[in-house]
Structures are given as structure tokens and as C-alpha cells.
Amino acid sequence: xxxxxxxxxxxxxxxxxxxxxxxxxxxxxxxxxxxxxxxxxxxxxxxxxxxxxxxxxxxxxxxxxxxxxxxxxxxxxxxxxxxxxxxxxxxxxxxxxxxxxxxxxxxxxxxxxxxxxxxxxxxxxxxxxxxxxxxxxxxxxxxxxxxxxxxxxxxxxxxxxxxxxxxxxxxxxxxxxxxxxxxxxxxxxxxxxxxxxxxxxxxxxxxxxxxxxxxxxxxxxxxxxxxxxxxxxxxxxxxxxxxxxxxxxxxxxxxxxxxxxxxxxxxxxxxxxxxxxxxxxxxxxxxxxxxxxxxxxxxxxxxxxxxxxxxxxxxxxxxxxxxxxxxxxxxxxxxxxxxxxxxxxxxxxxxxxxxxxxxxxxxxxxxxxxxxxxxxxxxxxxxxxxxxxxxxxxxxxxxxxxxxxx
Numbered sequence: 166x167x168x169x170x171x172x173x174x175x176x177x178x179x180x181x182x183x184x185x186x187x188x189x190x191x192x193x194x195x196x197x198x199x200x201x202x203x204x205x206x207x208x209x210x211x212x213x214x215x216x217x218x219x220x221x222x223x224x225x226x227x228x229x230x231x232x233x234x235x236x237x238x239x240x241x242x243x244x245x246x247x248x249x250x251x252x253x254x255x256x257x258x259x260x261x262x263x264x265x266x267x268x269x270x271x272x273x274x275x276x277x278x279x280x281x282x283x284x285x286x287x288x289x290x291x292x293x294x295x296x297x298x299x300x301x302x303x304x305x306x307x308x309x310x311x312x313x314x315x316x317x318x319x320x321x322x323x324x325x326x327x328x329x330x331x332x333x334x335x336x337x338x339x340x341x342x343x344x345x346x347x348x349x350x351x352x353x354x355x356x357x358x359x360x361x362x363x364x365x366x367x368x369x370x371x372x373x374x375x376x377x378x379x380x381x382x383x384x385x386x387x388x389x390x391x392x393x394x395x396x397x398x399x400x401x402x403x404x405x406x407x408x409x410x411x412x413x414x415x416x417x418x419x420x421x422x423x424x425x426x427x428x429x430x431x432x433x434x435x436x437x438x439x440x441x442x443x444x445x446x447x448x449x450x451x452x453x454x455x456x457x458x459x460x461x462x463x464x465x466x467x468x469x470x471x472x473x474x475x476x477x478x479x480x481x482x483x484x485x486x487x488x489x490x491x492x493x494x495x496x497x498x499x500x501x502x503x504x505x506x507x508x509x510x511x512x513x514x515x516x517x518x519x520x521x522x523x524x525x526x527x528x529x530x531x532x533x534x535x536x537x538x539x540x541x542x543x544x545x546x547x548x549x550x551x552x553x554x555x556x557x558x559x560x561x562x563x564x565x566x567x568x569x570x571x
Contacts, residue, residue, distance in 0.1 A: 188343050192354045193380040194415040195477040197322070197449045199244025199288070200228050200237075204388060204423045204453035208250040208299045212268050218455075220250045221268035225276055231456035233283040240468045241477065244322055244354075245280055246288035246451065247273075249299040256302055261314050262291070277319035288322030288354070289315060293338050294329030303329060308338075308345045316349035324356040332366045335359045336374065343378045356420065356449075360384040360409075372412040381418040381449050384409060388422035390430045392560070395439050396512070398422065402446060403486040403494070413447050413483040420449050427454035427463035434561040437541055440466050441508045441564040444476040445484035445498045471540040472564065475506045484508075488527050493557075495523050504568045505530070506540075511557040518558040525551055532569035540564045 202220065212219040229245050232238050251273075253263045264273050277287040291311055292303040304311045304325070315323055325342055327335060339359045346353050357379035360370040364384060375382050385401045388394050398421045402410075413419050424443060426436040443450060452467060459467075466472075475498065484498030484506065492513040498506045507528060509521050525532075537546040537553060541564055546555075548570065555563040 187377040188347070188355060188380065188416070190347065190352055190355070190380070190416075192352055192416065193418065195479065195481070196418050196447055197244055197354055197381065197451070198241045198473075198477075199246060199286070199451055200232060200242065200456065201244075201246040201248055201288070201324075201423055201451040201453050202228075203248035204390060204425055205428060205455060206453075210250055210265070210268065219268065220247075221265075222271060222276065226279060228456055229276075229280050229283055229285055232285055235456065235464070236468055237456070238284060240470065240473060242450065242452065242467075243284075244286045244288050244451070246290070246322060246324065247276075248290045248324065249292075249297050249326070250301060251290065252297070252301040254301060256307075260307065260310055262302060262307075262311055272318075273320070274318045277321070281319065286321035287319065288324065288356075289318075289320045290324045290326065291315075292326040292328055292330075293335065293342065294327060296329040298326055298328035304342070305330060308342050309348070312342065312345035312349050312353075315353065316346075316351035320351075320353060322354035322356065325358065327358045327362040332362050332368060335362060336371070340374075340378045354380045356380065357382040361386070370408070372409050376412045376414075376417040380416060381420045383420050383422060385421060388425060390425050390428045392430060392435050395425070395431070395435065395442075399438075399442055399510075402442075403489070403496075406483075406485050410483040410485055413481065415479070415481040418447060418449060419483060421446055423451050423453035424467070425453060426466055427452070427456075427459040432560075433462050433466075434558060436463060436466050437564075438510065438560065438562050440469065440472055441541075441562045442496070442510075444472045444564070445496050445506060445508050447476065447478075447481060447483045447498070450476060466541075469541065471538075471543065471566070475500065475540065475564075475566070478506075487529070488523060493519075493521055495527060497528055500566070502568075504566055507553065507565050507567055509553075509555050509557050509563045509565075511559055511561050513559040516559055518556045518561075520554060520556050522552050522554045525553075528553065528567070530567065530569070532571075534570040535567045536570060537565045537567050540566060
């Protein structure tokens with residue numbers, strides 16, 4: 166029986182993908198910005214004892230309210246994304262996914278309508294396998310039905326995970342969901358976990374194919390609320406930049422996972438590190454924090470319009486690591502208009518701040534002189550010739566925008 170179902174699934178997938186197509190939905194021309202519940206709230210479904218923090222209607226309405234009222238929407242954060250554990254354990258009589266009736270008494274359509282009424286958008290989670298990672302119904306054998314259901318609910322983004330399936334099926338399965346989403350006629354940003362599962366299984370990832378089918382894609386392990394997790398992602402993106410940095414651009418982005426700024430582990434300097442690198446990466450800015458009680462320092466970092474402008478630069482080129490020492494790294498991102506963004510990262514965990522110098526040659530700057538602006542201090546640093554110099558504290562960054570003088 167399992168063999169018959171496997172063969173049937175392969176036949177179904179081949180019928181979806183018999184013609185080479187691409188996503189081409191005109192969405193996510195700059196990296197998506199918003200909020201996602203998973204890292205902070207996980208699969209907390211105990212709405213009896215923890216009604217304020219459980220995965221339920223109240224949590225998402227609260228986050229919609231705070232995005233709209235607290236300056237986040239004005240800064241570009243427009244998506245509120247529901248991750249795993251939202252669904253009922255069973256599909257309805259018509260085979261459609263349905264929200265848990267106790268935790269989402271008014272359904273998902275109610276939430277999308279509420280988000281839209283505030284000028285925001287709603288995202289949702291599904292899984293390509295027969296179950297989600299949390300054990301809820303998966304979309305295997307239901308791709309068209311689920312895509313149509315999400316469209317009817319007014320969903321604006323879909324994150325498709327990859328638990329409980331064969332990674333060999335993903336090269337056909339993820340494009341099949343892309344085709345199903347396109348067929349609904351509703352613009353839905355498509356986030357794929359496809360390359361991360363293939364990476365973890367040792368398969369070679371075809372980023373050309375992924376960029377043709379997904380607006381954004383996870384390609385490394387889930388972020389945790391820890392400094393080691395953040396630096397591990399930075400290391401992965403630096404050590405493997407030749408594999409996938411080139412695939413990023415308007416409409417298709419590498420996704421290093423959520424921003425944990427405002428949670429429990431990062432101090433002020435480390436929070437600026439994550440914000441700076443996610444901007445250099447041209448990464449989606451999807452916060453996973455509690456906007457109801459976020460600190461003013463964390464909020465200031467997340468709302469830094471100069472750093473956000475780098476992240477959202479329309480050229481859409483992902484930044485690269487151009488120099489690395491034992492405790493020091495230099496990253497560079499090309500921007501529209503001929504400027505570049507530079508991050509100087511001091512990885513030392515002790516001692517005092519240190520002056521670092523990086524040559525124009527390392528930064529691939531051909532101009533004789535440039536002006537530099539510190540994007541966290543919001544301060545012009547003056548004119549530099551031949552090299553850039555800055556004091557950088559341990560576990561900290563200096564992020565500058567360099568503009569050639571003509």
C-alpha cells in the first residue's frame with residue numbers, strides 16, 4: 166500500500182510540473198518584512214492556562230494591533246505570519262484544512278480581514294509532507310485544495326515546510342505548490358523550506374530551480390534565541406556564499422530565519438549585529454518577539470530606517486564577506502546609485518573596543534575618496550581616502566554607507 170501511494174504521489178507531482186514554468190508573481194521585489202510567531206511562541210497550544218501567549222486568535226490580533234500602532238507598519242513591517250500548530254488535527258468533511266475551533270473561534274479568514282483592515286497582510290504555514298512538523302495535517306495529496314483554501318481566506322503569504330516527506334520529492338513538490346498558488350489567481354508570497362532539507366540530507370541544492378519557484382527560502386537550521394545561533398548563521402552564510410548568494414535578487418531571497426531582537430538572549434550590541442547582517446544579507450526581516458512588551462532599545466534597532474533602507478535597497482544584491490581574521494570580519498554589499506554598505510564585525514568576546522582598518526582594495530572601491538555615514542549612530546564620519554577606519558567593540562559592529570566622491 167505504501168508503494169502504491171508513493172507511485173501515485175510521483176504521478177500527481179509529475180502532472181503538476183510537466184511544463185517548465187516559474188513563479189513570476191511580481192511579489193517580494195524587496196525582502197519581505199513583518200512578524201512570525203515561531204521562535205518566540207513555538208507550539209504553545211495551552212490557551213486555557215496561557216491565553217496571552219498561546220497560538221490562537223488573541224495573539225495574532227495583538228501583534229496586528231502593535232504592528233499597526235507602534236511604528237512598525239510605517240517602517241515597512243507589513244506581514245503577520247502564523248507558523249505551525251494553528252490547524253485542527255482533522256480536515257473538514259470536504260477535505261479542507263481548518264483552524265482549531267477553540268483557539269481560532271472565528272477562523273483564519275477573520276484574521277486576514279482584520280489584518281487587511283489595518284493595512285497589513287497575513288501569512289500562514291503548511292507542510293509539503295503528510296504532517297506538519299508539529300503533527301498537524303500536511304498538504305501531501307492536497308496541494309490544489311490547500312492553495313485554494315488559503316486564497317479564499319485572503320492569505321498573503323505561505324510558508325511551506327518539509328517534515329514527514331521524502332526530500333527526493335521536493336524538486337517536484339515545491340514547484341507543484343507554486344503552480345497551485347498561481348492557479349488561484351491571488352497574489353501569495355511563497356516561502357520554501359526546500360533547500361534546508363536537501364542541505365541537511367546531503368543533497369546538492371539547485372538554487373537556480375529554487376529561485377524560479379520561490380520568493381524566499383530557508384537554507385540553514387532554525388534560529389534559536391542565542392548569540393551562538395546568530396553567529397552560526399553568519400558563519401554559514403560567509404562560508405557558503407559562493408553556493409547561493411548569487412541566487413538572491415528582486416522576487417527571490419535567501420532567508421537566514423527570524424530576527425530575535427527583543428527576545429531574551431541578545432544584548433544591545435549583539436542585537437545591532439543581527440540587524441546589520443540581515444540587512445547585508447538582503448534577508449527577509451521577520452521579527453519573532455513579543456511586540457506587547459519589547460524594550461525601547463530593541464525597538465529602536467528594529468525601526469532604524471537607515472539600516473532598513475540597506476535591507477530594502479532595490480538593486481537586491483546580497484552582500485558578501487570580503488575579509489576575515491581571527492576576531493574580525495568585513496562584509497560588503499553593493500547598493501543602487503553606486504554606494505556600498507559595509508559591516509565591520511568584531512567577533513572578540515572580551516577586552517575593549519578596537520580600531521580596525523580596511524583598505525579600499527579589499528572593499529573593491531575604485532574611487533579616490535568616499536564619504537562615510539555610520540548607520541547606527543546616524544552620523545556622517547567624513548571623507549576617507551585609501552582605507553576605512555573605525556572603532557568596534559567586542560561582539561559588535563560598525564555599519565557604514567560609503568558613497569564615492571566625484
